Amino acid sequence: MSTQNTPDSRARIAIVTGGSRGIGRNTVLSLARRGVDSIFTYRSNRAEAEHVVAAAAEAGRRAVALPLDTGDSASFDRFVGEVRQALTSLDAQRFDYLVNNAGTSLHNAFAETTEDELDTLYRIHFKGVFFLTQKLLPLIADGGRIVNISSGLTRVSMPGVTAYASMKGAIEVLTRVLAKELGPRGIGVNTVAPGAIATDFSGGMVRDNPEVNKRVAEMTALGRAGEPDDVGPMIAALLSDDNRWVNAQRIEVSGGMMV
Template identity: 55%
Template sequence: MSINANAATTAAATSTRIALITGANRGIGRATAMRLARDGFDVIVTYRSHREEAEEVVREIGQLGRRAVALPLDVSRVAGFGAFVDGVHDVLRETWHREAFDVLINNGGVQVAQPTLQATPEAFDQLVDVHFKGVFFLTQQLVPLIANPGAIVNISSGTARFYVPERAIYSAVKGAVEVLSRYLATELGPRGITVNVIAPGAVATDFSGGMLRSSEQLQKHIASLTPLGRFGVADDVAGAIAALVSEGNRFVTGQRIEVSGGVHL
């Protein structure tokens, strides 16, 4: 079942740009949904759990004069993607009277921190399923519903470039997403679909149990390593994503853009 909020006034369905954002009930996904709504997008929000958070995002987007629909999705369960795609198709028809959306943002994720030499197959499988296998096959199934020209943004991590303890599996699968993104950029280029990667640095969200957000000592340490002198917040990443998918940014594709304040340059 979807959660649907129709704004009192919206642009005509044919001119409205629609973004689908996975894991948009909190953190970077939520900030991106709100930023794109402020920029004139309507949004399809997905959530794995915490339905009430998704409902709140939908409500707040409606208050901005945009339309939002929330759909449940577990990005680790490839077997459920067919039903999810059918659901997306249904809400596009019911809410926007359209057959396609414009922007896909693969954001949903999970963190498991383990030392490399003690890492378990269970942790490996979980991180691969969520961050690579899920991204690969969800994108594969959603591409037919992306309008021409459109945009895909995949979320990687600064740790695909620099070392952070206990992040070997997570960083490796994010590196795989970066390679996949270059392949997709090449293969989808003829349709005018851009594919880029945003790689956040240390961002204070619920991710990793909210470790950065709750530790003043860690905040000071990150700030000391960063040329811009602070740690990141979700709105920093949302702003970068919004810039990538803006109407005026049609000729950037296959790129990795790190949003980290310049940490570890």
């Protein structure tokens, strides 16, 4: 298995937002198994984050957990300072990969969605991704890679997800434009769009509700709901040099939902 080291043997480093649980956690650990160290964020559960740090150590890699509310752009300057300190602890000045994964869900009819609900989604899913990426640009190495997490809901239309799907659609446009703007630095930017995954997202709806899980399985070509381990390794592989020529793409990871 490739260690993804640079010619000077410096280990690669990733920043993963929302890395303490679900797809983010799996991404951190999948990267660790590929020889990549991580700086990852968590919202409030420090104990949960420490479990991820320990699991990365078991895989032979280092991970640093930092608190961050990705919906609070006023905190980003402080966070960047903490990232600089974390990089020093990892014997580095730059990081190589950014995975914008942190997010929340909203299930509400269009006619009933409030301005506050829409603003919250905007701050977390678009404004936060936009400005956190902007703030981190001076620290990402030339030739690095960025993955923005979207959703299968930008391809299929379902009631109750208008606001959420719209924000993810904006992220997909942002990805394509960023790929163009950052191309001169050799930085690739792609979108990964998971389908329905059995995590605690949306209150554990797919994971914990047997009826929902069964419906998802019935509409998926591979006959089951997705698991975090279906997505994290794919993101880790996409960040590797093996996929260096994949750029400005939306890649759905859904087992063939609603095809």
